[in-house]
Amino acid sequence: MLASTLPPRAGIGLKPQHFRDVLETRPDVGFFEVHAENYMVAGGPFHHFLGRVREFYPLSLHGVGLNIGGADSLDEAHLARLAQLIERYEPASFSEHLAWSSHGDVFYNDLLPIAYDRATLDRVCRHIDIVQERLGRTMLLENPSTYVEFSSSSMSEAAFLTEVARRTGCGLLLDINNVHVSCVNHGRDAVSYIASLPLDAVGELHLAGFTRDTDASGAPLLIDSHDAPVDAVVWGLFAGVVSRLGALPTLLEWDNNIPALPALLAEARRAENLMVVGDNCRSEPARGLEYVP
């Protein structure tokens, strides 16, 4: 099965405060995305509204608690809950993060960093094999926002992701905000980072906003806070990606400080306009990733 059958359009997150607005106004977006864990409840309004929204839109199911980068074995109960959600809502895509979030039964509610070494690569690949086998579908794996690195890492993040995609056949969820955040946080070049990924495997893009902080030496430290509009630099990287890859399912991610629905829709429209431009560029001779506004 394809990793994603989402339409190559912009989508937005489905937030409880927008449930009624969405159903009443039926905004013209390509899909809605939800965090799987929020819907792992027995019944009530969340299932009621997701079921209604699903009647009218494709769904992207995005997990934040599967712990693919964890040291422990995957939680079978959690996989069972995911399988149940997938059976019930038939999402066009299931995605998770290259990160860990639980250890020794404690859930930390954060996407925590891993070392890019052989042992971790083997473990991540084993976990993804299990997930894909258990869910009977190919998943998308999201590149992380990171703040620290490990001297025990023996390969780059892009090389690690490339090897995971090659070995497991999983697709990539390319989070362009995460690319920018991580590249600023580790003094890397975002365009070369993107160019070194297996771009054929990209099944979805994420766009989001970040917060600015500084590290102990005063260097910029960007925090992946999902509480602000998409930054100009991230829009530029996005335009470069779609001019190279064409239009792709693209989520505008807001999880904190969530604005009214029209503000989310305005960002989605902007993403779709850039995708149209990107598609036009693509029919011309191949270009680099550099974005020229």
Add this chain to the structure above:
Amino acid sequence: MTAQLMPVPIRMAPSLLDPMLAVPEDLRAWNGSDPARRLAVHRNNVLSSLIDALADTFPVAQELVGEAFFRALCASFVRAKPPRTPVLAQYGAEFPDFVAGFPPAASVPYLADVARLEWMRVWAYHAADAAPVGSAALESLFTCDEALGSMPLTLHPSVCAFSSAFAAVAIWSAHQGIGDLADIDIHASDCALVLRQGLEVVVLPAAAETIAFVESLQRGERLDAAIAAATALAADFDLVALLAALLRRDAVSALGPS
């Protein structure tokens, strides 16, 4: 040289909720800056996102003690009882008991009960769906030949019975703009049924015998035992009126001979 290091989660997890613990030895930053400052991003994400989740579940508890005290209380709770599941809708079940045993909160004796009421509201919101029986079921109950006491009666999965030695329901209601805090005798005991009707969770002030009746049914006891439990508290317990009220609230999912 570093191939023997344990996986990152094993080395990093303890330091996330305990800032006194050392930073994992192989953390580094590209510019040589102190990685502890960068690890603090994760420490803050973990603690503040879990406190935010508790603040969403217990808004009146927060209003009662103020944001600063509430967040300190939650930080203690998160460190003592971190979530054991990635399903955060389940996080907070142990919070009311923790509050009851938290010495700095002893001067607000009703705080734990208000938190318990707020937890029941979240629980009812996400409880399983079940189709309510219509009010016609009430008539069939009294016209059938079977003994009333052995009649099956199943309450909607969202129904919770709440009782407090304090005026916790009145205090919670006043924070919703219902009633006046100034008129409340905090030592007047309070009861309520919490349930989801349609898509809305409602808090219905209730008599102690109603709570006894519901708790008996939820223990799996027969209707005659539930009636006895209620009548023991109030000789004039009116079964028909209570059943009619429960049916009106869609709170009964099975009643009468099947």
